[in-house]
Amino acid sequence: MITWVALVVVVLMLASAVAVLLLRSFVAAVAASSVVGLGLTVLFVLMRAPDVAMTEAAVGAGLSGVILALALRRLGLWHIEAAAEDRDRA
Amino acid sequence: MRNLASLLFAGGLAFLLLAIASQLAFGTPSMRVGAEILAVAPDEVGAANLVTAVLLGYRGIDTLGELAILFAAATAAGVVLGRRHANARRDPPGGEVLRTGADLLFPLLLVVGLYVIAHGHLTPGGGFQGGVILAAAFFVIILAQPTRHLRHSLISWIEGLAGAAFILIGLWALVEDGDFLAPLLGQGAMGELLSAGTLPLLSLAIGLKVGAELAGIMAHIAEAEAPDA
Numbered sequence: 001m002i003t004w005v006a007l008v009v010v011v012l013m014l015a016s017a018v019a020v021l022l023l024r025s026f027v028a029a030v031a032a033s034s035v036v037g038l039g040l041t042v043l044f045v046l047m048r049a050p051d052v053a054m055t056e057a058a059v060g061a062g063l064s065g066v067i068l069a070l071a072l073r074r075l076g077l078w079h080i081e082a083a084a085e086d087r088d089r090a
Numbered sequence: 091m092r093n094l095a096s097l098l099f100a101g102g103l104a105f106l107l108l109a110i111a112s113q114l115a116f117g118t119p120s121m122r123v124g125a126e127i128l129a130v131a132p133d134e135v136g137a138a139n140l141v142t143a144v145l146l147g148y149r150g151i152d153t154l155g156e157l158a159i160l161f162a163a164a165t166a167a168g169v170v171l172g173r174r175h176a177n178a179r180r181d182p183p184g185g186e187v188l189r190t191g192a193d194l195l196f197p198l199l200l201v202v203g204l205y206v207i208a209h210g211h212l213t214p215g216g217g218f219q220g221g222v223i224l225a226a227a228f229f230v231i232i233l234a235q236p237t238r239h240l241r242h243s244l245i246s247w248i249e250g251l252a253g254a255a256f257i258l259i260g261l262w263a264l265v266e267d268g269d270f271l272a273p274l275l276g277q278g279a280m281g282e283l284l285s286a287g288t289l290p291l292l293s294l295a296i297g298l299k300v301g302a303e304l305a306g307i308m309a310h311i312a313e314a315e316a317p318d319a
Contacts, residue, residue, distance in 0.1 A: 074314050
């Protein structure tokens with residue numbers, strides 16, 4: 001049972017890791033990279049390492065995603081609603 | 091030329107990894123130290139959570155090294171992102187839902203973070219995890235209301251005092267016990283909140299330091315001026 005759960009999580013992680021490379025939107029790529037960390041958290045819980053899982057959830061899934069997202073904003077690549085406004089302006 | 095160089099580099103790295111992998115079978119040499127610590131730690135340190143016993147009791151100086159690395163990273167981020175034009179555009183505040191949600195989340199995250207820090211020697215968690223949760227609590231507020239900014243002087247005071255407290259506890263143990271960061275103050279009853287000697291104090295110092303540092307880094311990046319789109 002646990003093997004199947006782990007298998008699903010691993011496939012999800014691989015899919016989102018590939019998605020990071022293929023997605024055109026930077027915001028979506030950052031979100032996908034957080035999903036990799038989230039999957040790793042689940043794997044750590046399955047392997048009965050709750051301490052590591054908490055660290056991974058906080059740093060891998062949360063903090064690194066936030067820092068990447070803030071870096072996108074700093075570089076002016078953060079476009080969700082702004083894309084429509086830009087089109088109107090241009 | 092550059093492609094050739096990167097190909098050479100990747101090839102060399104693969105060769106090194108293969109050389110190491112061919113010499114070592116997976117999982118050998120077996121690390122016996124884990125079993126030894128499992129057998130000895132409950133009586134020696136008195137922490138119900140053995141991971142914390144290892145992190146703060148047996149490998150405290152490793153943890154100090156991690157704190158030093160984090161400090162260097164926070165300082166570098168502050169140096170690189172520190173400047174901001176006085177008239178730079180600030181982000182508009184979030185909507186009503188976002189602001190109310192942030193105000194509701196803030197005390198909750200604060201309590202969870204302090205709980206995780208205080209129970210680091212009893213349940214999974216500890217200074218680092220709790221510190222990140224504390225940093226998240228302050229960062230949620232900044233996200234909802236960008237005009238409200240963190241006082242960086244206060245943050246660096248908390249950070250410095252917590253780091254100094256960690257080292258001072260270590261030096262105190264060096265004087266008292268002869269080993270840097272050796273657990274002091276007696277073990278107490280395992281499973282009690284006040285047990286495992288100085289481990290809760292070290293955990294609190296780490297939590298405050300990590301929380302202040304990460305909140306500082308994120309506030310720095312968030313306050314950095316965004317280019318006009």
